[in-house]
Amino acid sequence: MEVEFKAMLDDLDLLEKSLSDPAPIHKLRVHVENLAALSKCNPQRRSKVKELSSEVVDSNPYSRLMALQRMGIVENYERIREFSVAIVGVGGVGSVAAEMLTRCGIGRLLLYDYDSVELANMNRLFFRPDQVGMTKTDAAVQTLSEINPDVVLESFTMNITTVQGFETFTSSLTNKSFCPSKEGNGVDLVLSCVDNYEARMAVNQACNELRQTWMESGVSEDAVSGHIQLLVPGETACFACAPPLVVASGIDERTLKREGVCAASLPTTMGVVAGLLVQNSLKFLLNFGEVSPYLGYNSLKDFFPTMQMRPNPQCSNAACLERQKEYMLAKPERDAAAKAKMEAEALTAIDESPLHDDNEWNISVVNDENEKDTTKAASSSDTLPEGLTWELPDADEYEKTIAIKSGETEDEEDDLEDLKEQLEALNAA
Amino acid sequence: MEVEFKAMLDDLDLLEKSLSDPAPIHKLRVHVENLAALSKCNPQRRSKVKELSSEVVDSNPYSRLMALQRMGIVENYERIREFSVAIVGVGGVGSVAAEMLTRCGIGRLLLYDYDSVELANMNRLFFRPDQVGMTKTDAAVQTLSEINPDVVLESFTMNITTVQGFETFTSSLTNKSFCPSKEGNGVDLVLSCVDNYEARMAVNQACNELRQTWMESGVSEDAVSGHIQLLVPGETACFACAPPLVVASGIDERTLKREGVCAASLPTTMGVVAGLLVQNSLKFLLNFGEVSPYLGYNSLKDFFPTMQMRPNPQCSNAACLERQKEYMLAKPERDAAAKAKMEAEALTAIDESPLHDDNEWNISVVNDENEKDTTKAASSSDTLPEGLTWELPDADEYEKTIAIKSGETEDEEDDLEDLKEQLEALNAA
Numbered sequence: 017m018e019v020e021f022k023a024m025l026d027d028l029d030l031l032e033k034s035l036s037d038p039a040p041i042h043k044l045r046v047h048v049e050n051l052a053a054l055s056k057c058n059p060q061r062r063s064k065v066k067e068l069s070s071e072v073v074d075s076n077p078y079s080r081l082m083a084l085q086r087m088g089i090v091e092n093y094e095r096i097r098e099f100s101v102a103i104v105g106v107g108g109v110g111s112v113a114a115e116m117l118t119r120c121g122i123g124r125l126l127l128y129d130y131d132s133v134e135l136a137n138m139n140r141l142f143f144r145p146d147q148v149g150m151t152k153t154d155a156a157v158q159t160l161s162e163i164n165p166d167v168v169l170e171s172f173t174m175n176i177t178t179v180q181g182f183e184t185f186t187s188s189l190t191n192k193s194f195c196p197s198k199e200g201n202g203v204d205l206v207l208s209c210v211d212n213y214e215a216r217m218a219v220n221q222a223c224n225e226l227r228q229t230w231m232e233s234g235v236s237e238d239a240v241s242g243h244i245q246l247l248v249p250g251e252t253a254c255f256a257c258a259p260p261l262v263v264a265s266g267i268d269e270r271t272l273k274r275e276g277v278c279a280a281s282l283p284t285t286m287g288v289v290a291g292l293l294v295q296n297s298l299k300f301l302l303n304f305g306e307v308s309p310y311l312g313y314n315s316l317k318d319f320f321p322t323m324q325m326r327p328n329p330q331c332s333n334a335a336c337l338e339r340q341k342e343y344m345l346a347k348p349e350r351d352a353a354a355k356a357k358m359e360a361e362a363l364t365a366i367d368e369s370p371l372h373d374d375n376e377w378n379i380s381v382v383n384d385e386n387e388k389d390t391t392k393a394a395s396s397s398d399t400l401p402e403g404l405t406w407e408l409p410d411a412d413e414y415e416k417t418i419a420i421k422s423g424e425t426e427d428e429e430d431d432l433e434d435l436k437e438q439l440e441a442l443n444a445a
Numbered sequence: 446m447e448v449e450f451k452a453m454l455d456d457l458d459l460l461e462k463s464l465s466d467p468a469p470i471h472k473l474r475v476h477v478e479n480l481a482a483l484s485k486c487n488p489q490r491r492s493k494v495k496e497l498s499s500e501v502v503d504s505n506p507y508s509r510l511m512a513l514q515r516m517g518i519v520e521n522y523e524r525i526r527e528f529s530v531a532i533v534g535v536g537g538v539g540s541v542a543a544e545m546l547t548r549c550g551i552g553r554l555l556l557y558d559y560d561s562v563e564l565a566n567m568n569r570l571f572f573r574p575d576q577v578g579m580t581k582t583d584a585a586v587q588t589l590s591e592i593n594p595d596v597v598l599e600s601f602t603m604n605i606t607t608v609q610g611f612e613t614f615t616s617s618l619t620n621k622s623f624c625p626s627k628e629g630n631g632v633d634l635v636l637s638c639v640d641n642y643e644a645r646m647a648v649n650q651a652c653n654e655l656r657q658t659w660m661e662s663g664v665s666e667d668a669v670s671g672h673i674q675l676l677v678p679g680e681t682a683c684f685a686c687a688p689p690l691v692v693a694s695g696i697d698e699r700t701l702k703r704e705g706v707c708a709a710s711l712p713t714t715m716g717v718v719a720g721l722l723v724q725n726s727l728k729f730l731l732n733f734g735e736v737s738p739y740l741g742y743n744s745l746k747d748f749f750p751t752m753q754m755r756p757n758p759q760c761s762n763a764a765c766l767e768r769q770k771e772y773m774l775a776k777p778e779r780d781a782a783a784k785a786k787m788e789a790e791a792l793t794a795i796d797e798s799p800l801h802d803d804n805e806w807n808i809s810v811v812n813d814e815n816e817k818d819t820t821k822a823a824s825s826s827d828t829l830p831e832g833l834t835w836e837l838p839d840a841d842e843y844e845k846t847i848a849i850k851s852g853e854t855e856d857e858e859d860d861l862e863d864l865k866e867q868l869e870a871l872n873a874a
Binding site for chain 1: 449456457463477502504508515544545575667669707711714725740746747
């Protein structure tokens with residue numbers, strides 16, 4: 017397009033020289049300049065926001081997220097802007113995880129990858145055919161900055177398994193310029209979304225050295241299962257505590273392929289794993305729900321195994337052994353903190369119990385069991401806001417109708433059989 | 446940009462009239478036309494493919510999908526190009542489901558929505574800020590056709606709950622022009638990705654009338670749970686067989702909001718639900734794994750309940766009762782087919798068992814239990830391809846090492862406690 021603009025301006029110059037009145041040419045040149053400017057910028061890109069608003073208007077990109085507070089799920093959603101998350105590997109899982117965090121309004125994202133976008137990646141979400149040939153980090157920054165200009169994006173186009181790459185990786189994790197008051201490292205969480213053992217071991221090494229909490233993710237070669245795992249150095253098993261049974265030795269594992277066969281992949285499995293990974297990250301960062309230590313996904317049977325892994329006292333990773341020692345030594349401190357917390361909670365409970373010392377109006381709690389039968393239907397409807405009705409008849413009323421008909425015991429047996437089948441399926445899985 | 450091109454062409458027309466020689470103006474007009482064409486098309490858009498190739502090259506968008514065949518997961522992946530899927534509701538779940546199916550190379554997608562893209566939708570995947578103001582169907586077609594030009598996209602910008610909308614909806618589902626030889630309707634599966642009761646009941650009505658298998662999906666108002674469900678008219682419960690307990694009556698349910706609060710939503714929950722929905726669809730269409738009748742997702746506890754629901758003989762939906770009757774009447778036919786299939790399988794098993802009648806080379810199967818101890822280490826290494834080594838020592842070797850040390854019973858107790866905790870967590874969920 018730029019070539020075309022240039023040629024057009026040259027032709028306009030020629031035409032201007034041959035004319036007595038240059039005014040129409042000036043006008044045309046303004047058009048060309050306007051068009052050139054339009055072709056470069058995205059006219060509808062949204063502007064940055066200063067504060068997250070919970071106002072319920074169509075133009076607020078954060079209304080549905082701030083609603084998490086009013087729904088009682090998250091205590092303070094706005095804290096998300098203070099967090100930095102590093103994503104290692106911007107492939108089928110990492111790119112989707114980055115997009116989810118970007119749309120959630122994360123403060124800062126650090127992206128690491130050395131690969132380029134190929135047409136063969138188009139069976140996963142995120143990258144577009146027009147980005148083929150770009151590095152994955154550049155393409156990701158392009159897309160993510162358009163989606164949410166509020167997120168600070170830092171990209172590192174490099175291999176973290178090389179000596180120099182590993183150094184850049186660890187120093188970027190410790191850089192605290194985004195939030196100097198932060199305790200610990202410069203990032204709150206590292207997400208490993210890589211597809212090979214060597215890179216996982218590099219992330220593991222860096223996080224063990226830096227006492228950095230991280231989450232690991234993976235998708236099977238046959239594309240139909242995956243997992244996520246939380247790793248807290250010293251407290252949980254590290255990646256080297258229970259390594260895979262079989263690893264490449266002496267040759268580049270990426271060259272290890274069954275003859276003419278690449279690994280299969282599906283946008284569904286990778287999307288689910290990215291979703292579970294970022295959901296676990298949000299729970300960890302924003303302190304809601306239960307953070308899963310390990311969650312598997314077997315898509316053929318829709319089975320989701322969970323487990324917990326303690327560190328291996330014979331772990332081959334020296335930094336892991338150091339962290340394990342530190343964790344043991346800090347036990348009295350943790351116990352004291354837990355005790356203090358329990359006592360504080362007990363105290364609050366006592367504070368709350370005598371809500372009113374006096375009972376000026378003689379209000380008392382009365383057992384309404386006896387009144388239930390007559391008032392139930394009316395009171396249960398009363399609890400619904402205006403505009404809502406119960407879709408099904410009241411259970412008591414329904415039972416009366418049923419009682420008139422003859423008993424149908426067959427249905428009950430079917431339900432029992434269903435339950436049995438489910439139990440067997442669970443045991444078989 | 447189009448306005449600018451138009452103004453420029455008008456100015457060129459004016460200039461042409463004032464000039465004696467029109468040649469330079471013609472030249473300029475060609476430039477403008479080239480630029481207008483360039484601004485509309487995507488220069489790197491990939492061309493359509495005739496057949497899905499399994500060749501392992503970076504330029505093949507289907508290599509990772511065709512690998513599912515070689516991995517033994519799917520028998521014939523290429524069949525995906527024959528399937529038509531209708532997606533009702535192109536919001537947080539429907540848009541992602543459409544993108545996943547598009548990237549999987551589905552034959553044809555029918556999209557239904559009447560809503561427009563807003564900035565308030567940016568906390569879910571798929572839509573971009575530059576699409577704000579476009580209808581969701583137009584924006585989806587724009588993005589999806591860029592991602593995969595092989596997919597036939599048909600969009601319906603309308604509300605299926607109106608009388609006219611419902612008619613258009615049912616007639617589009619029965620249109621068989623894409624694959625005239627197909628049995629049944631023109632679509633293989635309907636995915637309901639709507640956010641309200643009225644629209645779900647409309648999909649339910651249409652599918653019951655048309656004997657159309659469909660899948661329902663939903664995400665809770667507090668954004669932290671969701672579900673998918675398979676509905677086969679007559680065979681499983683329909684949506685009216687077990688309706689929600691509370692529904693809107695007499696007023697538009699979309700106006701039903703707690704004061705100043707919109708429903709919360711998260712890209713993670715919606716991405717996971719879309720992934721589970723499309724995974725179940727792929728299993729259903731391509732005949733692999735186990736299709737889940739119902740799968741819930743509780744993200745706070747990472748709990749995934751499953752269940753099966755039989756049709757309700759007192760269902761309020763007349764078409765459902767008709768389908769139930771048909772299903773009962775076809776029971777002998779189903780039983781006969783199941784019996785024939787079992788017998789055919791038994792016959793194949795018999796055919797296979799006597800693989801060789803004679804034993805020309807006197808080959809016999811020998812119990813190698815006694816030789817095991819001496820050869821095990823060598824043989825287990827031998828089974829690994831070149832370049833792979835066992836990361837952990839052989840279990841027998843490791844036991845010998847451990848036996849030297851004193852027994853560590855503490856670890857065993859910890860594991861038991863872990864298991865207990867997991868059991869309690871499962872019971873509590």
